[in-house]
Amino acid sequence: MKKTTEGLGADVCIDAVGADANGSVMQNILGRGLKMVGGATPALHWAINSVKKGGIVSIVGVYGPIESLVPIGNVVNKGLTVRANQASVKRLLPRLIKHVQNGTLDPKALITHRIPLEYVSDGYRIFSAKLDGCIKPVLLPPSATS
Amino acid sequence: MLAMNYRGPQRVRIDHKPMPEIVHPQDAIVRVTRSCICGSDLHLYNGSVPDTRVGMTFGHEITGVVEQLGPEVQNLKVGDHVLVPFNIACGKCVFCQQGLFGNCHESNPQATAVGGIFGYSHTAGGYDGGQAEYVRVPYADVGPTVIPAGMDPDDAVMLTDVVPTGYQAAGIQPGDTVVVFGAGPWASWRHGAPGSSGQGELSSLISWIIVSNSPATTAPAKPTTSKRSATPCCS
Ligand SMILES: [Zn+2]
Numbered sequence A: 001m002k003k004t005t006e007g008l009g010a011d012v013c014i015d016a017v018g019a020d021a022n023g024s025v026m027q028n029i030l031g032r033g034l035k036m037v038g039g040a041t042p043a044l045h046w047a048i049n050s051v052k053k054g055g056i057v058s059i060v061g062v063y064g065p066i067e068s069l070v071p072i073g074n075v076v077n078k079g080l081t082v083r084a085n086q087a088s089v090k091r092l093l094p095r096l097i098k099h100v101q102n103g104t105l106d107p108k109a110l111i112t113h114r115i116p117l118e119y120v121s122d123g124y125r126i127f128s129a130k131l132d133g134c135i136k137p138v139l140l141p142p143s144a145t146s
Numbered sequence B: 001m002l003a004m005n006y007r008g009p010q011r012v013r014i015d016h017k018p019m020p021e022i023v024h025p026q027d028a029i030v031r032v033t034r035s036c037i038c039g040s041d042l043h044l045y046n047g048s049v050p051d052t053r054v055g056m057t058f059g060h061e062i063t064g065v066v067e068q069l070g071p072e073v074q075n076l077k078v079g080d081h082v083l084v085p086f087n088i089a090c091g092k093c094v095f096c097q098q099g100l101f102g103n104c105h106e107s108n109p110q111a112t113a114v115g116g117i118f119g120y121s122h123t124a125g126g127y128d129g130g131q132a133e134y135v136r137v138p139y140a141d142v143g144p145t146v147i148p149a150g151m152d153p154d155d156a157v158m159l160t161d162v163v164p165t166g167y168q169a170a171g172i173q174p175g176d177t178v179v180v181f182g183a184g185p186w187a188s189w190r191h192g193a194p195g196s197s198g199q200g201e202l203s204s205l206i207s208w209i210i211v212s213n214s215p216a217t218t219a220p221a222k223p224t225t226s227k228r229s230a231t232p233c234c235s
């Protein structure tokens, strides 16, 4: 990351994980012995600490109301902009529908598993355990005719 | 009807539940045609969302056919195939008026932060979700959008949460280096992701770094042949 950004840090860091980030696994992937403060959320930490000064941290991961030990000092001292909200879907739909219609986006390509509703418990088990390359399961009720 | 039923952490099952009914004049009853399991549903599944009650049906990424309408619904008719945004929004409160449909003040009056969300615990209003054969959709004139002719319902269902959530996150300019921590489904469409300006494809001008333990990082950019069935498929 530093190499790509000439040591300055990224322009935008997105925390797409949220409260259940598994710090140890991600640390292994990064190949570094980063030490996390207990109770902190690794993805948000990394986003704040690896974005460049004046950069944007965007939070889309799911958080409950209380998350502790966010390095807020770095947010202030680096002059960061923090963006966060749940998407307001209806507002974005007209643009996104156009992107799908003109082929810029191909969202259905993300669907990895098509599971009859009756097998919903298998769906959760497989997705939760990340078995079989499960990225996006869609459930199909028996009453669905289209 | 058949519906997913939450029984406690890591315990969900398929069950028979009563059909949903119109309880408010702006409601619709929708027969579900697609319903995704979202990464965020796994937070519910694992018992990490407060006030997730046993007996709840999850599911907030829904497409379906309008079966029944309350007397005040103007914009839909029976038989419309709609995509249903995950936000439940009244369309009239001060937040909805600003386009902040995720922060509706009416659909979840118990809370001060988030608005109502289908199937996302009582902290998000206690609405049953769409991992079922039928779902009650409140404020049916506001959220549900008729799927445009020719659009695959598989694409439409991805517009109920995944795509808009990734899109809203962006705020990205050409030339930016963007680091994504956690590549869920939406991050893996980065190759086709348009910029926040909505003016076409910027992603070739952006350096992306994805940090994740998800299989998404190793998936091809356009996994057109990656559809697999965990169990025999019904359509
Ligand atoms: Zn979702």
Ligand SMILES: [Zn+2]
Residues within 6 Å of the ligand: B089, B090, B091, B092, B093, B094, B095, B096, B097, B103, B104, B105, B106, B107
């Ligand atoms: Zn509202």
